[in-house]
Amino acid sequence: MSESWDDNDELCGEFCSESRDMLAEVEPVLLELEGSSGAIGEVDPGVIDSIFRAFHSMKGSAGFLGLDTIVSVTHSAESLLDLFRQEPALLRSEHVTALCRTMDFVNVLLDQVEVTFNDGGHEEEGRAIAQRLEVLIESTRPGGGKGGAVPEASPAADPPSVAASGPTDEIGVDDAVAPVFASAPVRPAEASEADRIPLATRAPDERVESDEARFEKPAPPAATVESPSVPEAASSPGPIDAASGSEEPGGPIRRASPAPGAKASKGTIRVDLERLDHLMDLVGELILAETMVTHSPDVEGLHLPRFEKAAVHLNRITRSLQDVAMSTRMIPIGATFRKMLRVVRDLARKQGKEVELELAGEETEIDKTVVEAIGDPLVHIVRNSVDHGIEMPDVRNAAGKPRMGRVRLEARHQGGEIWILIEDDGKGLDREAILAKAVSRGLIDEEAAQELRDPEIFRFVFEAGFSTASKVTDVSGRGVGMDVVRRNIENLGGKVEIASELGVGTQITIRLPLTLAIIEGMLVRVGDLVYTLPLLSIRESIPIETADVTRLNGGGEMVRVREGLIPMLRLHDYHGVEARAERLEDGIAIVVEDQECFCLFVDEVIGQRQTVIKGLPAYLGSLRGVSGCSILSDGDISLILDVSSIEGDLRASPSRGVGDE
Amino acid sequence: MDDVGLDELEGHLDDEVANEGSGRHLTFQLAGQVYGIELRRVREIVRAQRATPVPDVPDYVLGVMNLRGTVVPVVDARRRMGIQAREADERTCVIVCSYEGEGVGVVVDTVCDVIDVDEADVVEARSEVSTRNAMIRGLVRTTAGVRILLCLDRLLERQARSDESVAA
Numbered sequence A: 001m002s003e004s005w006d007d008n009d010e011l012c013g014e015f016c017s018e019s020r021d022m023l024a025e026v027e028p029v030l031l032e033l034e035g036s037s038g039a040i041g042e043v044d045p046g047v048i049d050s051i052f053r054a055f056h057s058m059k060g061s062a063g064f065l066g067l068d069t070i071v072s073v074t075h076s077a078e079s080l081l082d083l084f085r086q087e088p089a090l091l092r093s094e095h096v097t098a099l100c101r102t103m104d105f106v107n108v109l110l111d112q113v114e115v116t117f118n119d120g121g122h123e124e125e126g127r128a129i130a131q132r133l134e135v136l137i138e139s140t141r142p143g144g145g146k147g148g149a150v151p152e153a154s155p156a157a158d159p160p161s162v163a164a165s166g167p168t169d170e171i172g173v174d175d176a177v178a179p180v181f182a183s184a185p186v187r188p189a190e191a192s193e194a195d196r197i198p199l200a201t202r203a204p205d206e207r208v209e210s211d212e213a214r215f216e217k218p219a220p221p222a223a224t225v226e227s228p229s230v231p232e233a234a235s236s237p238g239p240i241d242a243a244s245g246s247e248e249p250g251g252p253i254r255r256a257s258p259a260p261g262a263k264a265s266k267g268t269i270r271v272d273l274e275r276l277d278h279l280m281d282l283v284g285e286l287i288l289a290e291t292m293v294t295h296s297p298d299v300e301g302l303h304l305p306r307f308e309k310a311a312v313h314l315n316r317i318t319r320s321l322q323d324v325a326m327s328t329r330m331i332p333i334g335a336t337f338r339k340m341l342r343v344v345r346d347l348a349r350k351q352g353k354e355v356e357l358e359l360a361g362e363e364t365e366i367d368k369t370v371v372e373a374i375g376d377p378l379v380h381i382v383r384n385s386v387d388h389g390i391e392m393p394d395v396r397n398a399a400g401k402p403r404m405g406r407v408r409l410e411a412r413h414q415g416g417e418i419w420i421l422i423e424d425d426g427k428g429l430d431r432e433a434i435l436a437k438a439v440s441r442g443l444i445d446e447e448a449a450q451e452l453r454d455p456e457i458f459r460f461v462f463e464a465g466f467s468t469a470s471k472v473t474d475v476s477g478r479g480v481g482m483d484v485v486r487r488n489i490e491n492l493g494g495k496v497e498i499a500s501e502l503g504v505g506t507q508i509t510i511r512l513p514l515t516l517a518i519i520e521g522m523l524v525r526v527g528d529l530v531y532t533l534p535l536l537s538i539r540e541s542i543p544i545e546t547a548d549v550t551r552l553n554g555g556g557e558m559v560r561v562r563e564g565l566i567p568m569l570r571l572h573d574y575h576g577v578e579a580r581a582e583r584l585e586d587g588i589a590i591v592v593e594d595q596e597c598f599c600l601f602v603d604e605v606i607g608q609r610q611t612v613i614k615g616l617p618a619y620l621g622s623l624r625g626v627s628g629c630s631i632l633s634d635g636d637i638s639l640i641l642d643v644s645s646i647e648g649d650l651r652a653s654p655s656r657g658v659g660d661e
Numbered sequence B: 001m002d003d004v005g006l007d008e009l010e011g012h013l014d015d016e017v018a019n020e021g022s023g024r025h026l027t028f029q030l031a032g033q034v035y036g037i038e039l040r041r042v043r044e045i046v047r048a049q050r051a052t053p054v055p056d057v058p059d060y061v062l063g064v065m066n067l068r069g070t071v072v073p074v075v076d077a078r079r080r081m082g083i084q085a086r087e088a089d090e091r092t093c094v095i096v097c098s099y100e101g102e103g104v105g106v107v108v109d110t111v112c113d114v115i116d117v118d119e120a121d122v123v124e125a126r127s128e129v130s131t132r133n134a135m136i137r138g139l140v141r142t143t144a145g146v147r148i149l150l151c152l153d154r155l156l157e158r159q160a161r162s163d164e165s166v167a168a
Helices: A008-036 A045-064 A068-086 A093-116 A123-140 A178-182 A188-196 A199-211 A230-234 A242-246 A251-256 A273-294 A305-327 A334-351 A368-389 A393-398 A431-440 A454-462 A482-491 A571-575 A643-652 B006-019 B127-132 B152-156
Strands: A330-332 A355-360 A365-367 A405-414 A417-424 A495-501 A505-513 A518-526 A529-534 A538-542 A549-551 A557-561 A564-570 A588-593 A597-602 A604-612 A626-631 A637-641 B024-030 B033-038 B042-047 B061-067 B070-076 B093-099 B102-108 B110-116 B136-142 B145-150
Touching (some): A045 A068, A273 A305, A330 A334, A529 A604, A564 A571, A571 A597, B093 B110, B093 B152, B102 B152, B145 B152
Parallel strands (some): A355 A405, B033 B145
Antiparallel strands (some): A405 A417, A495 A505, A557 A564, A626 A637
């Protein structure tokens, strides 16, 4: 790369750790595909899709970092996988082998990238791998020659560096690719150790290090660098290793490099995220215990001025403690935003566009896990804005716009949520093109399409495989991306909205909860139970009467809310509990929204609470319409409702949760 | 009955669990009959508390309870064993056991004692009993009477959901 960027090593480091994580995730999936059926008859297209996406995003990031060899091999791998997205049955073990080889090669490159920040010197091996993949693509393509033409070779060619990386040696080796690894400059112990560091603990740690220099920790003693023990190389790279929370992340190569150690400590330490979670749990418990003491029936009604005073003091301390504990998990979103500068710059340069990126609200603090998870979706959206949104300078000129396109990224707090806005002043979304595509893909019939309003039409953009770009670029247009974006954001308990005006620009709003550990919830009562509804999904609550409700023939109920009819579900019937409100007039309907609006009928609304989210015990399996639980101030447990899965159930069988009145 | 106070037993447990005597069993009562489960699987014993019911579970899963901030599923041993359920009283206990790395609470009428069981003394239950109830792994005679030893894994085994029970 010709230009040096201050944050180059930071970006490279992050790219390496993310890519390793992705590879580590994909490999077992791929191997399982192979193992689950010898002949690979039935393959889940969704699984293929997830592998495809991993390669796709790796390729994208590598492109921005100028890692050409990685781009070329991942591009070929992606093209190969693309075939199976259409026709999963074509996947055979030789493909799996070739893909695993590719992943090994990328891992080797990543080791180098971590130290030198480039992947030069492996062009030839890269070409060999890409070629091999291309041969497979040709022979696999429906109508093309059979893949059997490609020779499989003996496993004897397996060099030690590959053997050390674990799962790969379970697969046959073919000599078209194997020699590549023999020349790879990686010692066995290093390769295995890098693999062995678990995903779960490693990824967060490393990102803290790269995002936030202040989380720096002194480099480990040099002795550890000198003792890569060979027995370790033989140990299996298990995906989870609870003991290694103390492992120095970053892989052995980084250890050997003097750079990280040279950075001065800024009076901060790195803390295992698990410990912070534990701290949060304990603080929650403390607050509960405090309530139990200060509101104990034993002291009720007594005149205890000194006790009262002490109680108030205690309360103040516990609340501040809670705030502090919460804030330990929060980091500013700035580092993630700044990654986008590079994304925009490189993409604009590549396409001959002029684009400036404006950042606002960089100091906005978000839960660390949210910040991490929002990175990829943000890259996708920003990339889309530049690629599809911003026009070429001449086109802009002709349209009377400034030559320089503008993309604006903003983060801000908005009513207990974090909003991230991505705006561009590009050509906007073409309503008609999206509609045409939606109709042609059978997402909607032509008649219904005429009645859709803009927000509903724009929502199609988030459907899987939906891309209106006419040609496939190496950036976007394959239709991966926006559906993943939506899913990622929804997994965080957030929402994504899109608004656009043709010729003027597009605005995407990501709404996220402040933290994943805490939920802003509305407590509602059904019989003896108290449920928590995520505040984000609540529209309003309305009293209803029997006259408002229409019964459907196929089961199910619709309730009239002002001008429209929306489906209603009685929570007590849905969960089979006894309600107090026998008549509709005694209860209340809460209008919630996920994809569409629907009503939940409950006994009463208790009020808004901020509660700590706890997972459900695995023993219970997954519970219908429940995403987790929280502990109420009286020590009782409240189930947190999952509005989107309830909506799914309601669609699948509208008669569920209908009263017998 | 040879039962002991809950507090006394709790202190007792600490010593016992530490030395991991695998032959040690905790005994408890259900409808007058005394049963035993392996002590090393017992994490703690707590007084009965209200369980929050959850959907989509078999009827013997009462729900979840709050064990000092941890959410623990609760199984009613009576219902699980096919014994008539009853209201909790002041002697009702929840035995928190380890099951697949998690704590699972088992509601029993009352806990009794910790006994030593020599595996050689365990006799298989008569066949009609064991087919009727696969949770019983054997019987053992003690000075205080016959104890029915239960297999905790079978007792807590997750079964097919009693699904669609609330469908319209």
